[in-house]
Amino acid sequence: MLHCPDPVAWRLRLAAGLPAAALASALIGAAPAAADETCQSPYMAKITGEEEYVYIWTLGVEGLGDGSDKLVTVDARSGSPTFGRVIDVDSVGGRHEAHHGGLTDDRRHYWVQGLDSSMIFVFDIASDPANPKLVKTIDDFVEASGGVAGPHGAYALPGRMLISGLSNKDGTGRTALVEYSNEGDHIATHWMPTAEEPRGAAGAEHADGYGYDARVLPRRNVMLTSSFTGWNNYMRPLGEVVNDPEAMKAFGGSMVLWDFHARQPRQVFSVPGVPLEVRWAWGEDHNYAFTTTALTSEIWLVHEDGNQEWRAEKVGTVGDPAQLPLPVDISLSADDSTLIVDSFMDGMTRIYDVTDPFQPKLIHEEKIGGQVNMVSQSWDGKRLYYTSSLLANWDKDITTPDGEQFLRAYAWDGKALTPRFEIDFLAEGLGRPHLMRFGSTALYR
Amino acid sequence: MKLPLVCAALLAALPAVAHDGKNHEMPPIEGPADAYFFRLAEPGSYRLPPIKPAADARLLDAGGAPLRLSALLPGRITVLAFLYTRCADACPIAALRLADLQALASRLPEVAERLQLISLSFDPEHDTPARMAEYGRQLRQPAGPVRSGCS
Numbered sequence: 001m002l003h004c005p006d007p008v009a010w011r012l013r014l015a016a017g018l019p020a021a022a023l024a025s026a027l028i029g030a031a032p033a034a035a036d037e038t039c040q041s042p043y044m045a046k047i048t049g050e051e052e053y054v055y056i057w058t059l060g061v062e063g064l065g066d067g068s069d070k071l072v073t074v075d076a077r078s079g080s081p082t083f084g085r086v087i088d089v090d091s092v093g094g095r096h097e098a099h100h101g102g103l104t105d106d107r108r109h110y111w112v113q114g115l116d117s118s119m120i121f122v123f124d125i126a127s128d129p130a131n132p133k134l135v136k137t138i139d140d141f142v143e144a145s146g147g148v149a150g151p152h153g154a155y156a157l158p159g160r161m162l163i164s165g166l167s168n169k170d171g172t173g174r175t176a177l178v179e180y181s182n183e184g185d186h187i188a189t190h191w192m193p194t195a196e197e198p199r200g201a202a203g204a205e206h207a208d209g210y211g212y213d214a215r216v217l218p219r220r221n222v223m224l225t226s227s228f229t230g231w232n233n234y235m236r237p238l239g240e241v242v243n244d245p246e247a248m249k250a251f252g253g254s255m256v257l258w259d260f261h262a263r264q265p266r267q268v269f270s271v272p273g274v275p276l277e278v279r280w281a282w283g284e285d286h287n288y289a290f291t292t293t294a295l296t297s298e299i300w301l302v303h304e305d306g307n308q309e310w311r312a313e314k315v316g317t318v319g320d321p322a323q324l325p326l327p328v329d330i331s332l333s334a335d336d337s338t339l340i341v342d343s344f345m346d347g348m349t350r351i352y353d354v355t356d357p358f359q360p361k362l363i364h365e366e367k368i369g370g371q372v373n374m375v376s377q378s379w380d381g382k383r384l385y386y387t388s389s390l391l392a393n394w395d396k397d398i399t400t401p402d403g404e405q406f407l408r409a410y411a412w413d414g415k416a417l418t419p420r421f422e423i424d425f426l427a428e429g430l431g432r433p434h435l436m437r438f439g440s441t442a443l444y445r
Numbered sequence: 446m447k448l449p450l451v452c453a454a455l456l457a458a459l460p461a462v463a464h465d466g467k468n469h470e471m472p473p474i475e476g477p478a479d480a481y482f483f484r485l486a487e488p489g490s491y492r493l494p495p496i497k498p499a500a501d502a503r504l505l506d507a508g509g510a511p512l513r514l515s516a517l518l519p520g521r522i523t524v525l526a527f528l529y530t531r532c533a534d535a536c537p538i539a540a541l542r543l544a545d546l547q548a549l550a551s552r553l554p555e556v557a558e559r560l561q562l563i564s565l566s567f568d569p570e571h572d573t574p575a576r577m578a579e580y581g582r583q584l585r586q587p588a589g590p591v592r593s594g595c596s
Binding site for chain 2 (some may be wrong): 157160179181183185187188220221222260261262263264308
């Protein structure tokens with residue numbers, strides 16, 4: 001005889017006090033979205049209108065302005081008196097190798113990170129989207145994570161941030177994924193699999209332990225990670241690295257498919273030549289992701305076949321691989337039809353029709369500047385934003401024309417890029433612009 | 446009662462699942478991927494770390510009485526699902542999983558006496574206490590041994 005109340009207490013109804021919209025998006029995952037940059041976590045709140053602000057995590061340059069890393073806010077509102085201009089600058093003090101970061105699921109906070117110092121800076125972008133405020137600094141990432149260093153991406157999960165590391169306390173490329181609560185508390189560390197410690201993953205012989213990007217396709221319960229290199233290489237001048245055969249061995253050539261729920265590596269793919277950015281398609285039956293390889297200039301597709309087996313295969317090349325164009329950031333349009341690929345060395349953007357993801361077709365190419373790295377597009381695909389900086393010690397010499405540092409904004413009509421505005425980050429004494437995220441007051445009304 | 450048709454159809458299949466006397470094993474996965482159908486890691490083979498304390502939400506129970514979430518949690522293993530009765534895609538899956546849990550727990554009295562399954566609607570405009578009470582009754586239609594074992 002059990003003396004228990006009915007264990008099935010189907011009895012509750014939410015009255016008030018919980019953010020219903022946040023719960024809904026956390027539960028359902030990819031909510032319909034009307035406008036936003038396309039390469040964000042599906043768990044994240046979306047902008048329903050034109051982006052109003054572009055927040056640019058910018059690496060300070062010694063002797064330029066205050067020399068500090070800073071968050072630069074640019075007015076992107078068409079018709080605004082300050083359209084296309086810097087309207088706010090928040091320096092964090094010092095140079096940390098500002099690189100990547102990301103927005104929380106509720107889009108109230110922007111986490112930006114330093115690859116050198118392993119510091120994390122959390123900005124409130126909700127209280128006044130035109131005037132972000134630094135509200136928290138996390139300075140014990142290495143200790144809290146159990147030795148991970150070089151926090152790179154910050155990817156929104158429900159109530160959490162998933163931070164992909166690049167390095168560790170010894171400076172090599174063995175690294176991990178680190179989860180923090182939105183409040184800034186460490187939750188868990190998941191080390192990348194290696195051949196010696198595959199943690200149950202198939203294809204373990206390809207596992208090299210490097211990390212770079214981490215992105216989730218919730219409805220298939222999979223997460224895909226890519227691989228770069230450790231502190232010893234990314235903080236070293238590029239010319240030295242490429243002329244050091246030992247250093248050139250210390251780059252990633254793998255991607256890992258994870259069981260997302262269990263955070264367990266399922267399968268390791270050989271993707272030679274440093275696969276960097278990962279972009280999942282959005283279509284409800286599009287079970288695939290793109291990446292490009294930096295050193296071999298290839299476009300790869302990781303896809304699920306008709307038997308629910310996952311595969312990685314090369315589906316194209318970017319420019320002339322022999323010239324080492326160095327593909328860096330990529331952006332997939334919201335309708336999965338168009339893939340934008342930036343390459344750093346030649347300063348080019350190339351736009352591919354990927355309606356057939358196995359056969360990318362080049363439809364446009366254009367030189368954006370002396371060097372180019374990041375690209376962000378609006379959800380409708382009509383506005384593109386480019387920034388120039390890759391890494392402080394890999395960027396071209398700022399005293400030369402190709403060493404220009406900029407934000408350039410364009411309109412894209414499917415055929416041509418039309419300039420909307422540009423900001424010279426050297427002339428304005430700001431530094432090296434890197435990661436962009438969009439903001440809007442409409443999110444918080 | 447306007448239960449989604451999808452939800453009712455899923456629940457109609459429950460007795461066969463609940464009383465087959467076997468563990469719930471993953472059926473073989475064949476053919477093209479289905480939207481929410483994927484292989485799960487073995488139970489016990491992984492950890493789900495605590496994320497953060499739950500917000501102490503103000504709630505109404507199915508009888509309309511106000512209470513706090515914190516009052517429900519101590520001393521029990523709680524599985525809590527967020528859903529709303531007009532939801533026809535993800536919510537019926539969550540409801541089915543709770544029904545599965547109910548059936549599984551019915552075979553494990555030491556679990557059943559510590560377990561509570563709670564569903565929270567985040568559509569308070571539509572999901573009145575009476576509606577949620579009816580929703581719960583519908584879900585319990587294939588009255589499993591958990592209920593008959595409790596007094």
